[in-house]
Amino acid sequence: MGKIRFSSLFHSSSSSPSSVDSETKKANRRSFSALSSSLRHKDGETNGAAKPAKAQAPSPAEKKQSSTSRMVELAKRITTATEKLEAHMKANNLPMPDFDVDAPADFPALPEDVQKSRLEIIHATKELGLLAHGPRESFLDVLALSAINHYNLAKLVPISTPIPLTTLATLTPLDPINLARILRMAMTNGIFCEPSPGVIAHTAASRVLAEDENMQAWIGFNGEDIFPSAGHVLQALEAHPEATSLTRSGFQFAFGTVDKEPMFATFGKDPVRARRMGRAMASLTGGEGYEPAFFVDVEKGGYDFSELDKVGGTFVDIGGSHGFICVDLAERYKNMRFVVQDLQKTVDSAPKPLSADAQVAERIELVAHDFFAEQVTKDADVYFFRWIMHNYSTPYAVRIIKNLVPALKPGARILINDHCLLEPGRESPWDERVMRRMDVVMLTLLNAQERTEEEFRALFAAASDGFVFKGVTRPKGCRMSIIEAVWKPDEVEKKAEEVPAPVAAAESAETTAAPAAEVVAEPAPVATEKAVVETSVEPVNGEEAKAVEAK
Numbered sequence: 349m350g351k352i353r354f355s356s357l358f359h360s361s362s363s364s365p366s367s368v369d370s371e372t373k374k375a376n377r378r379s380f381s382a383l384s385s386s387l388r389h390k391d392g393e394t395n396g397a398a399k400p401a402k403a404q405a406p407s408p409a410e411k412k413q414s415s416t417s418r419m420v421e422l423a424k425r426i427t428t429a430t431e432k433l434e435a436h437m438k439a440n441n442l443p444m445p446d447f448d449v450d451a452p453a454d455f456p457a458l459p460e461d462v463q464k465s466r467l468e469i470i471h472a473t474k475e476l477g478l479l480a481h482g483p484r485e486s487f488l489d490v491l492a493l494s495a496i497n498h499y500n501l502a503k504l505v506p507i508s509t510p511i512p513l514t515t516l517a518t519l520t521p522l523d524p525i526n527l528a529r530i531l532r533m534a535m536t537n538g539i540f541c542e543p544s545p546g547v548i549a550h551t552a553a554s555r556v557l558a559e560d561e562n563m564q565a566w567i568g569f570n571g572e573d574i575f576p577s578a579g580h581v582l583q584a585l586e587a588h589p590e591a592t593s594l595t596r597s598g599f600q601f602a603f604g605t606v607d608k609e610p611m612f613a614t615f616g617k618d619p620v621r622a623r624r625m626g627r628a629m630a631s632l633t634g635g636e637g638y639e640p641a642f643f644v645d646v647e648k649g650g651y652d653f654s655e656l657d658k659v660g661g662t663f664v665d666i667g668g669s670h671g672f673i674c675v676d677l678a679e680r681y682k683n684m685r686f687v688v689q690d691l692q693k694t695v696d697s698a699p700k701p702l703s704a705d706a707q708v709a710e711r712i713e714l715v716a717h718d719f720f721a722e723q724v725t726k727d728a729d730v731y732f733f734r735w736i737m738h739n740y741s742t743p744y745a746v747r748i749i750k751n752l753v754p755a756l757k758p759g760a761r762i763l764i765n766d767h768c769l770l771e772p773g774r775e776s777p778w779d780e781r782v783m784r785r786m787d788v789v790m791l792t793l794l795n796a797q798e799r800t801e802e803e804f805r806a807l808f809a810a811a812s813d814g815f816v817f818k819g820v821t822r823p824k825g826c827r828m829s830i831i832e833a834v835w836k837p838d839e840v841e842k843k844a845e846e847v848p849a850p851v852a853a854a855e856s857a858e859t860t861a862a863p864a865a866e867v868v869a870e871p872a873p874v875a876t877e878k879a880v881v882e883t884s885v886e887p888v889n890g891e892e893a894k895a896v897e898a899k
């Protein structure tokens with residue numbers, strides 16, 4: 349299957365956007381009359397040069413004078429409209445809407461004024477929701493957004509001067525009708541506005557899109573990598589219902605690489621796409637609720653290493669990128685030693701030294717190590733995985749943990765820093781949505797997953813009887829949890845009595861593990877801007893495949 353490009357949705361030819369000439373644009377025009385009349389009107393008004401538009405919304409000065417904020421005004425309107433709707437339903441013995449399974453699927457026919465109230469609730473709650481989320485979280489509706497991003501429309505619209513649609517169209521390869529359709533769809537999510545007919549202006553959300561490169565990358569990754577892959581997940585599941593293989597996910601079905609290479613290898617051949625993914629991940633996981641401080645700072649609920657520090661213990665960060673977690677820890681704990689392990693390419697691209705503070709830098713060793721090989725740092729006190737396990741289905745995750753065993757001394761701790769899914773409904777609705785979305789994105793791209801506590805417990809149990817699963821902690825305000833197990837081979841029998849064995853699924857998954865050839869590296873660092881840009885992506889090759897297979 350060929351690579352899907354959004355340009356192909358807009359052009360019948362395969363020309364690059366810049367090569368589409370005005371003849372092609374004309375050929376693409378359809379019923380243009382309504383738009384062109386409004387544009388003619390606008391052009392007549394402005395002589396082609398945009399005057400600052402008169403926005404429908406109040407001016408900043410008017411806003412300051414107003415004693416009631418837009419949010420409160422919306423909330424009041426929602427209350428009034430909801431009360432009116434409820435009064436009508438009660439007066440007519442109609443059931444109020446409910447999430448219950450027996451609740452009616454549709455609203456009954458409503459009198460015009462009550463229907464108006466219902467629509468008011470729908471629109472006002474949406475607007476209030478967008479305001480409450482803020483511009484950065486307003487990026488929904490993939491197609492319009494992808495097109496805006498792909499054609500750099502946010503950068504083409506001047507930040508503080510509205511621009512006529514006709515002028516904007518000349519700066520793009522897009523037909524003005526299609527340009528208007530895309531923009532007007534995005535406007536329903538608060539991205540751009542049309543302060544007067546045919547004139548486009550920025551909103552706070554479109555401005556973010558113009559100015560935030562990580563956000564641009566996130567939208568590009570979503571629209572041009574995740575979206576096409578999501579469209580093929582059902583095909584992937586039909587063909588391979590176990591959904592564990594790195595080369596049989598929706599991604600491979602979308603991009604014609606089934607049984608050929610994992611996503612990371614595909615990106616490895618395309619540095620622009622790899623960089624976009626690295627930045628996109630930074631945009632996602634560099635935000636609120638994901639700060640490293642939630643792991644390193646005890647006051648924020650982070651892990652307390654003070655006892656280990658007293659004895660100069662060793663902490664190994666596996667897949668640790670450029671070692672930013674270890675640098676943070678080394679600044680806090682002055683006696684501990686640190687080993688950061690990652691792929692050779694990532695190690696090579698790390699800054700040297702890792703910290704300007706010599707006392708910190710001299711205690712951190714950065715080494716190349718493949719976590720699909722046996723652990724090389726023996727007898728450390730802590731082995732740490734951050735944003736690693738969720739990239740792998742159970743067979744791979746179990747293998748990564750198993751590879752630690754030969755290196756472990758009794759009492760060694762394994763810490764995993766990842767999402768840990770709660771039962772449905774126990775997160776705030778937004779957090780639940782973010783985490784479950786990440787879970788299905790993992791399925792879409794990698795046949796991987798976010799996990800529950802039981803699923804983490806099962807990973808350790810499947811890897812070895814010698815692990816005692818200690819549990820999960822989650823700092824307040826953080827979306828990531830700290831999952832802990834301790835290596836206590838002498839307690840195997842005791843543990844067998846205490847812990848029920850939820851291992852069957854993991855074990856059977858392991859026996860159906862996809863070919864080892866698929867186990868390769870993925871794009872790196874997500875935490876620091878610099879690291880993200882230097883993301884390394886390892887293409888799989890025959891030698892690596894054989895090496896992994898032999899493990």
Ligand SMILES: C[S@@+](CC[C@H](N)C(=O)[O-])C[C@H]1O[C@@H](n2cnc3c(N)ncnc32)[C@H](O)[C@@H]1O
Nearest residue numbers: 667669690691718719734735869870872873874
């Ligand atoms: C999602 S990033 C997480 C980086 C870091 N732990 C963090 O919290 O931001 C995954 C990291 O694992 C590394 N990696 C991927 N495959 C690996 C392998 N087989 N062995 C060791 N490191 C690997 C990548 O280079 C990358 O740095």
